[in-house]
Amino acid sequence: MAAPTAPAHRVDPDSGLDDVFRLAQQLRVDAVRCSTAAGSGHPTSSMSAADLMAVLMARHLRYDWQDPGNPGNDHLVFSKGHASPLLYAMFRAAGVIDERELLKDYRQAGSRLQGHPTPVLPWVDVATGSLGQGLGYAVGIALALRKLERRPGRVWVLCGDSELAEGSVWEALDKAAHYELDNLVVLADVNRLGQCGPTEFGWDTDVYARRVEAFGCRALVVDGHNLAAVDDALTTAADGRQPTVVIARTVKGKGVSEIEDADGWHGKALPEDLAERAVEELGGVGQLTVRGPQPETEAPAPRRRRPVELPRFEVGKEVATRAAYGKALVALGAARPDVVVLDAEVGNSTHTQDFEEAYPDRFFQQWIAEQQMLATAVGLAVRGFRPHATTFAAFLTRAHDFIRMAAVSQVSLALCGTHCGVEIGADGPSQMGLEDLAMMRSIHGSTVLYPADATATAALTATMAELDGISYLRTTRGSYPVLYEPGESFPVGGSKVLRGGGAEDRVTLVGAGVTVHECLRAADRLARRGVPARVIDAYSVKPVDARTLARAARETGAVVVVEDHHPEGGLGEAVLAALAAVGSVPAFGHLAVRNLPGSGSTAEQLAAAGISADAIVPLAEGLAP
């Protein structure tokens, strides 16, 4: 592979780019210094992109560094989060962190200058470090600015070349083109070296350009170390015509001859002696402070909220919780202009179509691209919206890594997985969410809700728009009787005792969603057999209602948990963990989906999995003291 032909750091003396050149060198020096001080980090991946960031920061990024919350600010997303030394060097150049913090704190315990950027820093919108995600978030931010807020802010994203192998990148560019996000500029730092050696395409920038154009965006190929060329490219990129990817041919380790374009230097701090020589070659420690272009500050129009008027459902009527979810979204939409809804081309099944019809401007079709659906949601949340992103529970697993990272980003958003469990019937296992409770419970700070009826679903849907962090609502395909009167309240962490509750109860049946109805049927049969059962609707799976469960365990001496989910990580283990934490695990039975389901009716599926009333009754009878 030939080395890049452009001479390094050519600065036309008439270009006025001398300061930008000095800034770029300072960024490199600081990236080297902080990583060497920490003993780890990615200086060479920072150095390849330093010229791009220097031009951006000095001449294009409209950002008030003293006021990161300014709604007129542009956004900058470091999708290649491992280039954090470069980002933090920019913060120093902006005058918002000082040299001491940069050199002492980077990658240290308790520091905000973590190995990969997170929003504990006020100038960082989203956590990155899982590659291929930053661009997707940026699409969400750009969408909010352009389609919802109608503000002039731009979104700039720095990507590495290795991460362009992630399919999620192409989902993101597709959406950027579809929604005509002319306020989005991606800077792809094509330094040709990944973690393990040469990337798939090296410096073949044409491949990237062809792909970008095929996905509907504009591609500008540039020598990423020619400051004037980069400046021109960014000017063009931000002309408001089309989402644009600036494909910059760069050199890893640029500026330090000993490591330039050399394999084996990914993710390694320079040893102290090499770092010293590097700083010298780069022109020594810099003290530039850069203000850069400033945003036009315009106060956003206040978003007026009205009280939510939830849909009302008649007790006993059969309503699918997914249908109630759709109606509740419409009610939320009427009350709250910040509520937005996303779907992955299954809106007529998930009932988000109801919202799309009522509020088409706040509904964003993400097609069958669940990763981007999550990324868009995160980006919308960054701009203060309350996204509700929905698909089949099974297909949310597609976006697991994005959900995980959304928790690290500490954004607030609501997910809904429909068609959970074997309950769906004939479509078979590919469409059954049987792992989603485990996935969503294990997300840091998450809330997991699984209502058994339409009233609870509507109430919890409204609640989710108020919760911090990632919340998840699990809904069911089929229609079941409404259990609760309109107006009933469903606090997070609560539960409902639907049968029994007194001293005579000899066994507790705990269900959620469809299994609540099976538990009720089982309780009726048990009653006829002289075994009074307490039935608990554990609609709040995380946090689970430890107090009510512990009391039931103590009072009845036997608990049976029934769930339409694999036995691992779901309601059963949530209940067990809660009981164990208070030291009162009674005789315990756990019915869950242990088979590999096939097709069949709902009743047949519940029976085959052993989670129907037929299975509950003998187990409960056997455990009842």
Next chain:
Amino acid sequence: MAAPTAPAHRVDPDSGLDDVFRLAQQLRVDAVRCSTAAGSGHPTSSMSAADLMAVLMARHLRYDWQDPGNPGNDHLVFSKGHASPLLYAMFRAAGVIDERELLKDYRQAGSRLQGHPTPVLPWVDVATGSLGQGLGYAVGIALALRKLERRPGRVWVLCGDSELAEGSVWEALDKAAHYELDNLVVLADVNRLGQCGPTEFGWDTDVYARRVEAFGCRALVVDGHNLAAVDDALTTAADGRQPTVVIARTVKGKGVSEIEDADGWHGKALPEDLAERAVEELGGVGQLTVRGPQPETEAPAPRRRRPVELPRFEVGKEVATRAAYGKALVALGAARPDVVVLDAEVGNSTHTQDFEEAYPDRFFQQWIAEQQMLATAVGLAVRGFRPHATTFAAFLTRAHDFIRMAAVSQVSLALCGTHCGVEIGADGPSQMGLEDLAMMRSIHGSTVLYPADATATAALTATMAELDGISYLRTTRGSYPVLYEPGESFPVGGSKVLRGGGAEDRVTLVGAGVTVHECLRAADRLARRGVPARVIDAYSVKPVDARTLARAARETGAVVVVEDHHPEGGLGEAVLAALAAVGSVPAFGHLAVRNLPGSGSTAEQLAAAGISADAIVPLAEGLAP
């Protein structure tokens, strides 16, 4: 959007395609009949692709329907698995299922003709139904045929147009081009209507063609109802020059005028009266049986196995389990020619690079495309290889949906997630696998292993190549003392008692991986404080060693589980579930990662999460009776 211009079903009388036309109509009739009989299914999505499949089956697919295990057979993957009525109609036309089974069993409980195809059918290699996956599997199968077996078989994939929105599709095509899989032919059924209405691009086949070509594959655009044109396209596609995507413009519901190209008919069986009219319009019930081209049968060279000579590690020496994994893979590779290894461009961190260096022909770089890494593994497993696919534990979440579906496909493959937990230190939360145990435990039929030392890692790595289903090995970044002598055996479902074991033990400490070492340190301190502790290395997380744990619970009366994972769905809940199942939950303590970590050293991270010996000692002391 204009309707397609080509007249429907034009068959040149000289083309010899009359039989193919009749076959196509028969496939449509049977798709209509079986879905109407079942009351659900996707007849219209089947009818758009019927001409493609008729041409393929009659003239191109080399397949011995009587011998689906014939290694010379081509492969056919229905990525649009919802078109199962079409696939099952093909089985009837091949004479391998009869009319009675098709009409009576489709989508019924206990039937092999499920709503979406799974390998309970001998002619189905992989389960589909989660869209965007089938093409990826096909890439894996084609890779095995071309690069490992060097056989002439081809792989044909039927995709829908909606699923081309999944990024995973582009990861797949990228790999097809990279590995020059000229034996791969994709048939994209562009019927312009998705589940919710028009797709993003409708009949704009040029968009798809540009994307396919940008990703390095050949695109052939064709009228998918012109049998001669389709025949020509498939002939060209299979010329062995390049992976090819035949982009077929088709009409949803083709052949039945009442529903052709009509919105609102996705996933709906025709009502009986409409079905009757449809069958009539399509020419009535057909009775064709098609043999099609036959494979050249050539017995595969037997793969000779030698006993595995595991690497040996000296007790007390500090070795990272990820490093032991790399060495074990090399040992496995020497013994077993069926073992193949995949990585997502982190092989120098995961140590799969050791295998790459030793057996470059059996190592397949998947770049940073975890979904395709899983899909390739599934495809290789279909051809009888034993794939070991590896990346950071955190990034395996990216492939969750593929792992879930691999279990439904009932293939056997081994996964390894490295850099688990907060143990990794300074890189921060984006790189920490803290949800992987919950994810992997919840996979149907999975085995989850988490060794504490190099000896156990090597033994378990070898064991994984013998296990049925999906197995998962969790490894650690840092180096820790070897605990076990070479030759020690580590049965799945077992555990090791590393301290105590007698009647005097007053508390049990259960760890896995890095926390075993913390438990040992804690036990030493507890011993000095007069509290004898039993320490259990629960290297087998699923199945967990219920017997040893229950005995310890009974004998010590107190159990503390310590894990480097979020509290939900991991080792703690696995232990609890096992104890509850045998009715002996003692006083129980659970230390897990409940904070949102930042950067810091390993020791600082373990301390901040409260999973170090410092946290274990007081909890254990408090619980000990």
